Amino acid sequence: MSYAAGVDVGSTQTKAVIVDRHAEIVGRSLISTGADVVAAAQRAYDLALEEAGVEAGRVGGVIGTGYGRYKVEFGDTQVTEIVCHARGAAKMFPGTRTVLDMGGQDTKAIRVQPGGEVIDFCMNDKCAAGTGRFLQSAAAALELHLDQLGPTALRGKRPVEITTTCTVFAESEVLSWLSRGRKVEDILAGVHHSIASRSFGLLKRVGIEDEITFTGGVTRNAAMVAVLEEILGSRLNVSEDSHYMGALGAALFARERASGAATPAGAGGEVA
Structure with a gap:
């Protein structure tokens, strides 16, 4: 698995992050969510892939998060944003x-x-x-x-x-x-x-x-x-990536899941 992705569908904006095998951000995007949440999730993902220069077929796992996480129809599973923001924050700032x-x-x-x-x-x-x-x-x-x-x-x-x-x-x-x-x-x-x-x-x-x-x-x-x-x-x-913490956390979980690790507590849950 070379890459993994997280898509954070918020009430106002949708963010997507692509990470590589070293868990480093290689692509990201931010767009207005708008009325069509499904389209926003797909568009954000496509833009992040474009920035990363990565084809979708090379992405080994995708996790959706945020209030619209169930609208990430191409995702493998969903994880609440509380868990994802915590994980993203710890990655960006280990302390x-x-x-x-x-x-x-x-x-x-x-x-x-x-x-x-x-x-x-x-x-x-x-x-x-x-x-x-x-x-x-x-x-x-x-x-x-x-x-x-x-x-x-x-x-x-x-x-x-x-x-x-x-x-x-x-x-x-x-x-x-x-x-x-x-x-x-x-x-x-x-x-x-x-x-x-x-x-x-x-x-x-x-x-x-x-x-x-x-x-x-x-x-x-x-x-x-x-x-x-x-x-x-x-x-x-x-940091300049603080807006992307939820999507980053989701991408990190997707990377681990694709590598055989257990999905974190809060996956698919209703807590937003």
Whole structure:
């Protein structure tokens, strides 16, 4: 078996990773999931293969993960993203003992053993107030692109207090602060502090142990990284591949499975 693949079908974006026999990333892709989840999974996989310069016939195993993992119709099996993010984080940062995964639909705090085996985890339980979806709502209210949120929030000097626990009301609260004359950067700083505080609560529930690795799409937001590090009093492990941790973990499991290793606990399970 020369290559293995992982496809992480998220609520907002779909990621695919190809690893070689040495478990190193040789191809990756990221696309919007859209309405056709099956097509998104296939497209992401095809793009990752293209980047790797590998034909599908040379891939010995494929595992799907994420909320749409059962839509990876060409996959061999499915593994929950909690297990995959933990494994991917441990591969990228071997000292990882705690993982914070912040995606569009939910946020997860995961405590792991050396090597990435999951000890405990918990997820946000109040709407999407501590997730990337909350940032999308704020961006819509302020008529900003998502890429503008982090740089703008970093300029905030007096963060407002965001009290809503539901994304449905986030836009109204943001507009309320705007109508009171507060600066956009202070409003966004408040939004980031609100999300980070909720994430900190999740981390405390599973137990925080260094090193802490941040995964998911929100890792690209510099303000979120900065606020989390301020609250935690610790630096986060973040890399340009942090968005691909789930797909990487799935690819690593696919590689092991193709080599005869047992499929990890959580394969095919309903935990997302």
